[in-house]
Amino acid sequence: MLCLGFECTAHTFGAAIVDSSGRFLSSEKASFISTGKGMVPREVLTFHKAHASAVLDRTLAAAGPDVVEKIDAIAISQGPGIGTLLHEGLQTACTLADTLDVPLFGINHAVAHLEIGRKECSAKDPVYLYVSGGNTQLLIREDGDGQGEKNRASRYHIVGETLDIGIGNLLDKSARLLGLGFPGGPPLYELSLKGKNFVELPYTIKGMDVCFSGLYTAFKNRFEHVDPKKDAVVPADLAFSLQEVAFDMVCEAAERALSHFEKDELVLAGGVACSKVLQEKTKIMCQERGAKMLVPENKFLTDNGAMIAWNGILALQGGQKPLGPDAKAKPDWRADDVAVVWP
Ligand code: ATP
Ligand code: FE2
Numbered sequence: 001m002l003c004l005g006f007e008c009t010a011h012t013f014g015a016a017i018v019d020s021s022g023r024f025l026s027s028e029k030a031s032f033i034s035t036g037k038g039m040v041p042r043e044v045l046t047f048h049k050a051h052a053s054a055v056l057d058r059t060l061a062a063a064g065p066d067v068v069e070k071i072d073a074i075a076i077s078q079g080p081g082i083g084t085l086l087h088e089g090l091q092t093a094c095t096l097a098d099t100l101d102v103p104l105f106g107i108n109h110a111v112a113h114l115e116i117g118r119k120e121c122s123a124k125d126p127v128y129l130y131v132s133g134g135n136t137q138l139l140i141r142e143d144g145d146g147q148g149e150k151n152r153a154s155r156y157h158i159v160g161e162t163l164d165i166g167i168g169n170l171l172d173k174s175a176r177l178l179g180l181g182f183p184g185g186p187p188l189y190e191l192s193l194k195g196k197n198f199v200e201l202p203y204t205i206k207g208m209d210v211c212f213s214g215l216y217t218a219f220k221n222r223f224e225h226v227d228p229k230k231d232a233v234v235p236a237d238l239a240f241s242l243q244e245v246a247f248d249m250v251c252e253a254a255e256r257a258l259s260h261f262e263k264d265e266l267v268l269a270g271g272v273a274c275s276k277v278l279q280e281k282t283k284i285m286c287q288e289r290g291a292k293m294l295v296p297e298n299k300f301l302t303d304n305g306a307m308i309a310w311n312g313i314l315a316l317q318g319g320q321k322p323l324g325p326d327a328k329a330k331p332d333w334r335a336d337d338v339a340v341v342w343p
Helices: 041-062 083-100 109-121 167-177 185-192 213-224 235-260 276-288 305-318
Strands: 002-007 012-019 024-031 071-079 104-108 127-131 136-142 155-161 265-269 292-294
Touching: 002 083, 002 305, 012 041, 012 305, 024 041, 024 305, 041 083, 071 083, 071 109, 071 305, 083 104, 104 109, 104 305, 109 127, 109 155, 109 265, 109 305, 127 235, 136 235, 155 235, 167 185, 167 213, 167 235, 185 235, 185 276, 213 235, 235 276, 265 276, 276 292
Parallel strands: 002 071, 071 104, 127 265, 265 292
Antiparallel strands: 002 012, 012 024, 127 136, 136 155
């Protein structure tokens, strides 16, 4: 069985084809970048419209001849994300599913980030640390009783999360302030390598929940008051310190989750998990407590069509109800609102 999946929730328009054994036949994408500003929804919509058909053509071509006739299902990231982009993506996917006469599955973008991590790392029963632009969450899977008395489906339970902005949003805003463009995570890291002095910044954690907006405000105030003549602190020191504080916070929250739920695997998910600093910190933390830190390749961490296509296969195999013609985008769809029908 083959599933063609589309990712469209934010900066990236991606498409991929995967078979039911989990082999990717192709995966292509186009990602919005900006030198001066962040993600302006109107500009990103124009970007998606301009690139969608070329991305689809490349995905079909790379998967081999006559692949269109072999597609059994289509999967679309139905949410969470930017409403206009979700709506546009859903229209494209609906039209294609109609034309090919195959079922269309609505996939939760957050759950897709987790499922691709579970698959690629062969994880059994991990704690997930999902760190991206819009999200910062710790999750575990809770198995329901399926067809049992209460007919309770399995779910991803969010055991900790940011109470304000996502950690990637913190990195992107901070990078923008320093004039580093979007996405901000990679250039902020490059700058941080030149940092030598640690600058105290607020570290805010309560149990498994974290907050980043106070950290951003402190970073901004400190940056705006750097006096190059008198001050030994340079932007690189601030970039270094911001990363240290933010990544230590999520690392502490993840350790608490591992301990509390007695798990011995931590799977990193989402674009910010590409950070070498975060990977190193979580690896050391896991090693010290005899747990495994697992992280898929970067191409499966930042938004991609492959994770949506793979979740489409899971949905198809688990008997998830396909979307009807009146399906709507779900901009605020949380991971714990998804009935997980696959094993
Ligand atoms: P979500 O809806 O899951 O929140 P998203 O739109 O934020 O998705 P992702 O691709 O999952 O998209 O994550 C993007 C974030 O990852 C951005 O904030 C970006 O700066 C950050 N990022 C990407 N690469 C790196 C890196 N190497 N180091 C740190 N952060 C990174
Ligand atoms: Fe994402």
